[in-house]
Amino acid sequence: MNAKQNALEIIRFGKPERIVTGLPARGLGYRGVNHEGYEGGGHHLPVGSVWTDVWGTVWKRELDGVMGFPQVHPLAEFPAAMRTYKWPDPDDERLCGQIYEHAKTHNPAEIFLLGSHRETLWEKSYMLVGMETLMVAFHSEANAVRDLLRRIMDFDLAIAKHYIAAGADAAGMGDDLGTQVGLLLSPDVIQGFLVPEYRRLFDFYKKHKAVISFHSCGNITPLAETFIDLGVNILNPVQATANDLDELRRVTQGRMALQGGVRSDVIVAGPVPAIRREVARRVLQLGRNGGYFCNADQGMPWPEEHIKAVYSAVEETGSYPLDEQRLLAM
Numbered sequence: 001m002n003a004k005q006n007a008l009e010i011i012r013f014g015k016p017e018r019i020v021t022g023l024p025a026r027g028l029g030y031r032g033v034n035h036e037g038y039e040g041g042g043h044h045l046p047v048g049s050v051w052t053d054v055w056g057t058v059w060k061r062e063l064d065g066v067m068g069f070p071q072v073h074p075l076a077e078f079p080a081a082m083r084t085y086k087w088p089d090p091d092d093e094r095l096c097g098q099i100y101e102h103a104k105t106h107n108p109a110e111i112f113l114l115g116s117h118r119e120t121l122w123e124k125s126y127m128l129v130g131m132e133t134l135m136v137a138f139h140s141e142a143n144a145v146r147d148l149l150r151r152i153m154d155f156d157l158a159i160a161k162h163y164i165a166a167g168a169d170a171a172g173m174g175d176d177l178g179t180q181v182g183l184l185l186s187p188d189v190i191q192g193f194l195v196p197e198y199r200r201l202f203d204f205y206k207k208h209k210a211v212i213s214f215h216s217c218g219n220i221t222p223l224a225e226t227f228i229d230l231g232v233n234i235l236n237p238v239q240a241t242a243n244d245l246d247e248l249r250r251v252t253q254g255r256m257a258l259q260g261g262v263r264s265d266v267i268v269a270g271p272v273p274a275i276r277r278e279v280a281r282r283v284l285q286l287g288r289n290g291g292y293f294c295n296a297d298q299g300m301p302w303p304e305e306h307i308k309a310v311y312s313a314v315e316e317t318g319s320y321p322l323d324e325q326r327l328l329a330m
Helices: 003-011 093-102 122-129 131-140 142-165 187-207 221-230 245-252 264-269 272-287 304-317 324-329
Strands: 025-028 050-052 058-060 069-072 112-117 170-174 211-215 234-236 257-262 292-296
Touching: 003 292, 025 093, 093 142, 112 142, 122 131, 122 142, 131 142, 142 187, 187 211, 187 221, 221 245, 234 292, 245 257, 245 272, 257 264, 257 272, 264 272, 264 304, 272 292, 272 304, 272 324, 292 304
Parallel strands: 025 112, 112 170, 170 211, 211 234, 234 257, 257 292
Antiparallel strands: 050 058, 058 069
């Protein structure tokens, strides 16, 4: 089977030939999904660069190898600023035009075409409002927050229609909802504010039979059932230091694939034999019965030799049936 067929077998808890590091995909994104402005900007710019994205958030890149950070929130005077805020138009050719251009050479038999909804809802909302202001507003301005989230999701849904029209058969979404020890937001806020809006977008993609990948850092085990109910096919990055991975695998077995799990601190520190042992441990722990893409549990600048050791160890040890004696001996 080719890479796409193998990935589908992983997702379905079927009979994949091998564990791999991720979904074989070509990414699609509107102009602005990665914080670009109408005339450019972005995290590739030199340290010290400042730019405004298509949403009106001002960014500054402060550290080499690290994305910029928001400096100015266009809805900081929330909710009053909502009355005059100019929302980006998802049908503006400057935003959506590149979606169709980038999709032209896609081979659907070999790889997925994945539409990006980076910072899908929670993160997009606090980049517009400011995190502290938004957290207070969940309790003091609930109706205004619901209006804000609805407007953001209206945009996401319109972009999703462009992705599907361009041929996308997968979607990448994400909001960091966890800390190292628990959820960042209360269960009532997540279920009462975010989940209804997520469901609108997820249901659209499920209607079009697209694979849904969702990224959420931190301790997100308490949300596993919610993600399954929403229709998430792949959850990442399943941080090993923030989650009980045995429990997360128990809850998701046969229902939702996991991606990640390889401890970032081990990849950074090395040495290579320790990295290989960590990969072997996760392959056995999370991948015995399919449903696992083995990769780092964070995305960051890596020592090149160390991240190559992750990829080579997955390639060497991930063939089914797993050689458990070899994995235990690594």
